[in-house]
Amino acid sequence: MSLDLIDLRSDTTRSPAEPVLRAMLSGGSSATGELEEYCAALFGKESGLFMPSGTMSNQVALKVLAGRGREVLCDAGNHLNVFDASPAADLGGVAINAVDTPDGFLRPSAVSAAMSRRAGGLIWTENTMSARGGRVYPLALLADLRRWSARHGITVYLDGARILHAVAATGITPAVWGATSDVLALSLTKGLGAPLGSVLLGTADFIGAARDHRRWHGGALRQRGPFAAAALWALRHHSARLAEDHANAALFASVLAGSPLFGVTPPDTNIVLLDVSGVGCPSAEFVARAADAGVRMLARRGDSVRAVFDHRTSAHGARRAAERLITVAGQLKPAGAPAPARLRWWYRIDSSYPATVTAQMHSRTWA
Numbered sequence: 001m002s003l004d005l006i007d008l009r010s011d012t013t014r015s016p017a018e019p020v021l022r023a024m025l026s027g028g029s030s031a032t033g034e035l036e037e038y039c040a041a042l043f044g045k046e047s048g049l050f051m052p053s054g055t056m057s058n059q060v061a062l063k064v065l066a067g068r069g070r071e072v073l074c075d076a077g078n079h080l081n082v083f084d085a086s087p088a089a090d091l092g093g094v095a096i097n098a099v100d101t102p103d104g105f106l107r108p109s110a111v112s113a114a115m116s117r118r119a120g121g122l123i124w125t126e127n128t129m130s131a132r133g134g135r136v137y138p139l140a141l142l143a144d145l146r147r148w149s150a151r152h153g154i155t156v157y158l159d160g161a162r163i164l165h166a167v168a169a170t171g172i173t174p175a176v177w178g179a180t181s182d183v184l185a186l187s188l189t190k191g192l193g194a195p196l197g198s199v200l201l202g203t204a205d206f207i208g209a210a211r212d213h214r215r216w217h218g219g220a221l222r223q224r225g226p227f228a229a230a231a232l233w234a235l236r237h238h239s240a241r242l243a244e245d246h247a248n249a250a251l252f253a254s255v256l257a258g259s260p261l262f263g264v265t266p267p268d269t270n271i272v273l274l275d276v277s278g279v280g281c282p283s284a285e286f287v288a289r290a291a292d293a294g295v296r297m298l299a300r301r302g303d304s305v306r307a308v309f310d311h312r313t314s315a316h317g318a319r320r321a322a323e324r325l326i327t328v329a330g331q332l333k334p335a336g337a338p339a340p341a342r343l344r345w346w347y348r349i350d351s352s353y354p355a356t357v358t359a360q361m362h363s364r365t366w367a
């Protein structure tokens with residue numbers, strides 16, 4: 001009997017849904033401008049620029065906002081530092097100053113202490129924070145950071161690949177989130193279902209410079225009309241439903257929390273990090289066994305496993321995935337081995353960053 005596969009590896013579109021493809025076919029040459037204006041108005045910025053990927057948005061922003069020899073200060077767990085530090089050094093010539101914060105949130109005191117030279121520096125933030133289980137950056141902290149940065153003449157950039165997840169989770173409008181940075185990029189693929197793309201948002205001057213750099217990076221993409229049309233459709237029709245993914249992630253986490261073998265914290269959004277130290281095997285092996293049982297996830301370093309929810313997984317699928325994992329864990333755990341300490345109210349901040357303080361009291365309750 002073949003198992004139906006529940007794929008929780010990523011929320012990045014692999015094959016767009018049919019209505020998105022239909023929108024793509026109907027997209028004309030005006031779609032890119034429409035998309036850019038729609039996003040700029042949504043986030044309260046002057047101008048927008050369609051980009052082929054989030055990676056290119058980030059690299060172009062580094063070029064325009066920082067530039068060669070300049071310092072970019074971010075949390076050590078940010079996507080930029082974990083995955084794109086090398087291209088940032090090679091293409092942008094920037095020096096990344098990664099700060100180990102206990103919770104991913106850069107506070108003015110930490111920035112002030114870490115910045116070697118303020119002039120020309122750039123502060124980098126990420127919301128929601130991918131490596132920290134889709135955690136939402138508290139608005140008050142971001143606003144505080146922006147005020148402090150403005151006083152010191154430092155630009156703030158937001159890697160908002162999943163900023164619409166923060167919107168769906170908090171009910172805080174995109175324009176309010178938009179005001180917490182000078183420039184931001186949002187992804188059109190993460191959870192939304194567009195086939196590709198990202199939009200950079202900022203002042204008209206910034207966007208003018210970014211347009212040049214987009215071309216130099218090979219991203220002018222003259223065929224972008226249909227992709228922009230698909231993205232516009234996905235933004236209009238899928239932004240509100242991201243809350244369903246959050247509910248499914250919470251359901252998955254709450255079922256797993258019923259087993260003593262998993263350490264799990266209630267997720268803020270659509271990403272669940274599992275501590276599988278109680279299962280008795282490395283995360284890669286657990287992930288392989290879970291895949292055999294029809295649940296695909298990503299193994300992270302140490303005992304951490306990532307499960308991500310998007311429109312392809314229903315509430316039924318989320319529950320079934322959790323139940324399958326409990327079965328697999330029960331088969332793997334040696335009989336008679338003591339149950340591990342429950343981590344339910346504690347969570348590892350990020351087991352892949354050893355220098356980071358690894359645990360803090362988590363005071364939220366299950367919804």
Ligand SMILES: Cc1ncc(COP(=O)(O)O)c(C=O)c1O
Nearest residue numbers: 053054055056079126130159161
């Ligand atoms: C926070 C964050 N920023 C940037 C990116 C890069 O986006 P893309 O895959 O569109 O290049 C990702 C991708 O996973 C991400 O999670």
